Amino acid sequence: MTLDTLFKDDRKLTYLNAEGADRPLKSPIAADVLDRARAYRLGRFRAALDRMDCAALLLYDPCNIRYAFDCSNMQVWTLHNPMRYALILAGGPAIMFEFKGCLQQSAGLPGIDDLRIAKTWMFMGSGNKVDMAANDWADEIADLVREYGGGNRRIACDRLDGFGVAALAARGLDYVEGSQLTEVARSIKSADEIELMRWTIRVCEAGMARIYEHSVPGVTEQELWAHLHFENARSGGDWLETKLLTCGPRTNPWYQECSERVCQLGEMISFDTDLIGPYGYCADLSRSWTCGYTAMTEVQHRLYDTALEQIHHNLDLLKPGRSFAEFNAMSWQIPEAHVPYRYSLAAHGVGMADEWPVIPLHPDFGPGAMDGVLEPGMVICIESLMAEEGSESIKLETQVLITESGYERLDSFPFG
Structure with missing residues (x-):
């Protein structure tokens, strides 16, 4: 499914509410799942104390x-x-x-x-x-x-x-x-933790759908960001770690916080959720699309395709036992034109917030980069930020579980 069809048929309802009504999402998590996750987590701390x-x-x-x-x-x-x-x-x-x-x-x-x-x-x-x-x-x-x-x-x-x-x-x-x-x-997350995290991502994606639904000319960046807060809060979530939603020229340079700026038709809207949701877990997802659902310009489309290429290339490198250094050596090499506007991270861990490990993007992977290997049970975010001189920024990010044989994407909101 692509974004241009997301709100043109009844599949929209799978993002706003499974029952088809625009109401707070109600968690399906059974009490025993939460109890097992609690016991596992405390046990991890106790085992670490012993080590x-x-x-x-x-x-x-x-x-x-x-x-x-x-x-x-x-x-x-x-x-x-x-x-x-x-x-x-x-x-x-x-x-x-x-x-x-x-x-x-x-x-x-x-x-x-x-x-x-x-x-x-x-x-x-x-x-x-x-x-x-x-x-x-x-x-x-x-x-x-x-x-x-x-x-x-x-x-x-x-x-x-x-x-x-x-x-x-x-x-x-x-x-x-x-x-x-x-x-x-x-x-290292347990299966029960992953179930809790999946629900946070479900709530986050409902908030992302609400942002998309309201991405029309005349809306401010702050108004769009409020939709993510709203969906998270009413569905039992906690807070948002950042305010990273901008449009048009404010997308570049990245790391500007949302403002009163009014979004214009055809401008790129880019955001990073950094959402701490139900059960305290983080959904760290990024997407970009055009205001008013217009077709992308040639430059927007080229940057978007480049960002997707980086995401998919680096996803394919994820497997248990691969060292961070090996991942870096094999990672997608950002073209020179985009280097000054790059995101400093290629990947990072996530759980109840952004967590260890952090794998820098290849231009920043120096002697100070941490050692380590990918292990089953880790949840990793793969990042891309693509821009060039005078352009808008495309921000994409996906959240994946490292499995015994590779990886599994936990988010399902379309890239486009």
Whole structure:
């Protein structure tokens, strides 16, 4: 199916609502699928603790807390206000320290063995009493590690301000950078996780269909972007990580946020969803089409075909056991005219957000590029951004599961 037929027959309904009515999408996910995904995810963190010989894992990143416990209280706010945290003890309980007054948000979740009120020590909440508050917090953490650590004093932390690191060190705990632990653990998805992710993608594609339906002359970039927010929010999703939807000359250079600019007939509309949807999973998809559904100009069509060539070439390289370096060496080589306008990534992992690994585009793949191999259970986004001097940008991206024999695309919204 192509975009020009998407809204000219009843297949439109498969993107807006399977029942044929424009209503919020209702998740078909069974409770046992969610319970198995929760148990698997917490088990991944516990197994990683054992491999890294750490007594505990301290989590402040809301995405990691959601991964471990599936509790989602005030996630965007706590991305910049460290007011709630979790502690997983390798030889003991998994404890959620919830923001005061919000214990009900985490009550009853199966992975949480103990639920406590968080002791916060950020300056906004403690002011000139930060020292006192941090000491109270560190005392509790250190006591728990001593009780359950069996003499192991290594504590992995995903995000912790210097004040907190110093307070734990003063109590004899050895700080271990925890992002490697969490990122690698999260990179391999279970079948149940993939089912949850498929539903987020379904919701995202309904939002993309709504954008397409309203891509008519006179609409602003912000109005179009609001349709994705609307579909995600009313169907139980969380937030959008970026505001990457632009039209016409604002598509180049890329990374301009949506604005009040009015879209004109025939201009290219390009976007990147970066959507955190139901169950906390990310749908990271990009598409481009013309305002008013006009036929593409010669330049638009040529750039679009070039972007599709890159996507399909790099998709065909995905197989388990292939190293990131091998992928880079075999990857589609962007023509010189497009290099100054390139997207810096060829591929990246995705789960509850954009995740490890990241494979740079070949001009950017240098000595600092990370090592690693593709493994079954990874979910990878393949990217393309195509532009040239004076042109608009074409942005395409697809989300795929690495399987035992190759890959499987998880999104189905047509490229065109």
